[in-house]
Amino acid sequence: MLSVSKLSIDYGSNRVVSELNLSLGESEILMLVGPTGCGKSTILQALAGLIPISEGEINLGSWRATPKLKVPPEKRKVGMVFQDFALFPHLTVQQNICFRLTDTSKADHWIKLLGLEAFRDKKPATLSGGQKQRVALARTLAHEPDFVLLDEPLSNLDAALKDTLRWDIRNALKDAGVPAIWVTHDQEEALSVGDRVGVLKEGIIQQIDTPERCFSLPSNRFVARFLGEASFIAGNCEGDIATTDLGNAPAIKVDHDTAKVDVLLRPDDIHLIQNANTSNGKVTWVRYEGGSRLCAVKLACDTVVTSRVSHEVMVRPGDAVHVSINTTHPLAVYAA
Numbered sequence: 260m261l262s263v264s265k266l267s268i269d270y271g272s273n274r275v276v277s278e279l280n281l282s283l284g285e286s287e288i289l290m291l292v293g294p295t296g297c298g299k300s301t302i303l304q305a306l307a308g309l310i311p312i313s314e315g316e317i318n319l320g321s322w323r324a325t326p327k328l329k330v331p332p333e334k335r336k337v338g339m340v341f342q343d344f345a346l347f348p349h350l351t352v353q354q355n356i357c358f359r360l361t362d363t364s365k366a367d368h369w370i371k372l373l374g375l376e377a378f379r380d381k382k383p384a385t386l387s388g389g390q391k392q393r394v395a396l397a398r399t400l401a402h403e404p405d406f407v408l409l410d411e412p413l414s415n416l417d418a419a420l421k422d423t424l425r426w427d428i429r430n431a432l433k434d435a436g437v438p439a440i441w442v443t444h445d446q447e448e449a450l451s452v453g454d455r456v457g458v459l460k461e462g463i464i465q466q467i468d469t470p471e472r473c474f475s476l477p478s479n480r481f482v483a484r485f486l487g488e489a490s491f492i493a494g495n496c497e498g499d500i501a502t503t504d505l506g507n508a509p510a511i512k513v514d515h516d517t518a519k520v521d522v523l524l525r526p527d528d529i530h531l532i533q534n535a536n537t538s539n540g541k542v543t544w545v546r547y548e549g550g551s552r553l554c555a556v557k558l559a560c561d562t563v564v565t566s567r568v569s570h571e572v573m574v575r576p577g578d579a580v581h582v583s584i585n586t587t588h589p590l591a592v593y594a595a
């Protein structure tokens with residue numbers, strides 16, 4: 260098990276990561292997300308032993324690192340996968356994967372599992388981005404690391420390839436049975452691929468939780484907005500029911516126990532009707548998404564809520580519509 264307690268990291272006098280606590284179970288995948296510059300790569304580098312830590316402890320069972328107790332990268336049994344693949348250009352796929360490997364049978368397992376058999380004798384320059392990333396992953400896993408760190412492994416690839424490769428990477432990590440921390444900029448990827456998601460802001464973890472809880476019960480408004488479309492509407496909350504101008508809904512108070520609240524609404528929580536007898540809002544913009552359309556609706560109180568409708572609903576900016584809350588799951592509410 261990888262466990263990190265009260266980890267702080269400074270660059271000179273600048274503290275970029277503060278008091279990070281986390282523990283990863285066997286074969287658990289933690290997705291680390293946050294705005295640019297919030298410290299994601301810094302955390303990975305510290306876990307790998309590439310930069311010093313200022314406070315706290317990293318413990319893998321077989322070794323323990325503190326600011327005074329240094330453990331060099333080669334003693335940490337860590338595997339790293341980067342966005343730029345970091346392959347040796349003069350070596351073949353087979354040679355890249357087997358580099359410094361005593362038991363090459365492990366390499367065969369990953370070459371087969373990641374669909375690389377036809378490319379064994381090719382040089383990296385002749386491979387596509389997705390194939391290169393598979394080679395990088397196979398090389399990492401063939402060395403049987405105790406944990407794996409992935410720094411935006413899919414960010415140089417096109418959308419269609421990302422979609423299949425993210426599942427191949429997840430399956431390979433699960434097959435290897437090692438814990439992994441995977442940094443991504445893609446919220447959808449974080450929610451769908453991870454066992455848990457950690458949301459970082461200015462070096463401080465805001466929430467580490469299951470994808471479902473991070474999305475539907477964010478610990479604060481920053482997490483709510485960071486993980487997807489989020490609107491907030493004023494309401495009252497008595498017990499576990501919230502009352503708003505758009506209807507009532509079951510609710511969970513996330514922060515303080517106050518009656519006046521703001522209710523978090525995701526686009527799927529809002530039902531939009533065109534040509535209703537009465538309207539309560541005007542469409543301000545519409546984004547076509549392929550199978551659906553995301554619509555922003557301005558209410559009389561000036562609050563803007565977003566609703567996702569089928570692509571068959573030809574809603575346009577300026578349309579008068581009726582919106583209401585339509586949910587059976589409890590909505591997160593925050594003190595107003």
Ligand SMILES: Nc1ncnc2c1ncn2[C@@H]1O[C@H](COP(=O)(O)OP(=O)(O)OP(=O)(O)O)[C@@H](O)[C@H]1O
Pocket residue numbers: 270275293294295296297298299300301302
């Ligand atoms: N070698 C360094 N020396 C000084 N400051 C650094 C160094 N590397 C990173 N920083 C600063 O530390 C902070 C965190 O950087 P880091 O690269 O960890 O962020 P990130 O969340 O990975 O960003 P991105 O999503 O853009 O990759 C930033 O303010 C960055 O400018």
